[in-house]
Amino acid sequence: MTELGRRERKKLQTRQSIADAALELFLARGFDDVGVKEIADRADVSVTTLFKHFPSKEALLFDEDEQQESELIGAVRDRPAGQSIPQALRDHFVHGAGGHADHPLFADFARLVSSTPALRAYERGMWTRHETALAHAIAADIGAPEDDIRCAGLARFALEARDVIFGRPNRERAAAELFGLLEDGWRAQQEQS
Secondary structure, eight states, rough: OOOOHHHHHHHHHHHHHHHHHHHHHHHHHHHGGOHHHHHHHHHHSHHHHHHHSSSSGGGOOOOOOHHHHHHHHHHHOOOTTTOOOHHHHHHIIIIIGGGGGGGTTHHHHHHHHTTTTHHHHHHHHHHHHHHHHHHHHHHHHTTTTTTTTHHHHHHHHHHHHHHHHHHOOOOHHHHHHHHHHHOOOOOOOHHOO
């Protein structure tokens, strides 16, 4: 593993400072009542610098987009031997990606997103962007072409299931039920192939 140089560390610190300032302000006053300049001032950067790190105001709250995609692909590619793809994705949403749900600010963050149309739309778009990469990882795993409809469907349904799971008080039970449906269909499809 290579160590980051000073310049890269400074960029990461600046990015984190901007994201932290945005989250703090948005949680305190709401997304629509906070301006980008105010966030930049709180983070002690220029607006230009803020936009070098984040392409939009909405992106300030979803600063782990690339990491989330990588983790989704890893859930498929690095799953234990004998574990099905739907089971691996279920575990990822409950224990991996769901790990953020244990953060003390997660409930406040979730309320902010669900109560702000622009943030709901951005989050949905973010997950849709991951769909193709996830479908390709599934296809590679089973030796299917990248455009395999079964893999695209499983990716879509798994990502849609995430929204339903996180809206339930018992995420583990919700995940078990939804991914149980996906598991049954996926297994039947694999047996027919």
